[in-house]
Amino acid sequence: MKLQLLILMAVAAVAADEPAPPVKVEKLTLGDRDFSDVTITPKDAGNATLRHAGGVATVSLADLPEKIRKMLGDVPENATASNTKPAAGDAGAAKPIEGAFGLKLGDVFDAAKAVAIRSPELPTPFYEIKPAGPLPGFQGYHCTITPTTHRIISIGAAADVKTLDAGRAEEVRILELLEGKYGKAELSITNGRREWRITSNNRNASLTGPTAGAMSIMLVYRDERMAALAIDERKAINAAKADASGL
Helix, strand or coil: CHHHHHHHHHHCCCCCCCCCCCEEEEEEEECCEEEEEEEEEEEECCEEEEEECCEEEEEEHHHCCHHHHHHCCCCCCCCCCCCCCCCCCCCCCCCCCCEECCEECCCECCHHHCEEEECCCCCCCEEECCCCCCCCCCEEEEEEECCCCCEEEEEEEEEECCCHHHHHHHHHHHHHHHHHHHCCCEEEEECCEEEEEEEECCEEEEEECCECCECEEEEEEEEHHHHHHHHHHHHHHHHHHHHHCCC
16 A cells, blocks of 8 residues: 555645755765765855755855755756757767656556556556566556557656655655756745656656655656647547537
């Protein structure tokens, strides 16, 4: 039951409003100073408390690396848009978002050989999958498909975390892997929950971090064109049922 709850959270997560938890890093360099065993906590508007192996200091948020600022909920006004990527042909050019865990977005899914997590009669059929390339620590692999043509809309997985510190460290690790492959991610924060999203050609890869009220990480790949197709197919199904209801 817990596993299925994690999977459902990957599709629609709701978290209570709460402040961003502290960010912990092993090493941090600010100017000509090096710190170790660092915990950074928001202090007030524009400042943060930095606890480290040598003591405690107050630092300006503006002096912190952009990624740490984002983790603390301080999003720079000039943050790079999610679909910004190196020009084609560059050594670091972002790859297109195609899918994950052995599945490709838009492909036809063999629902007959899969386990339905929720009724296929609901608007978006939702199936458990066995990944060809599992991600260490993640479980609850799933995909959603269009109701008639069974084309893959989204592919996702969830990871349960024991502590916020461990969850934040894993969030940073996965984010670095995603950005290294697909390009810069954009951060949004809703009710204290962070979502990093990379968008390209009507597809996106999103990573949702943990909070005290939702101790899990969600990773979801989604094709918006397939999502629109699912709506059209469901409308056609409902229209056919309505036409036959009076016979």
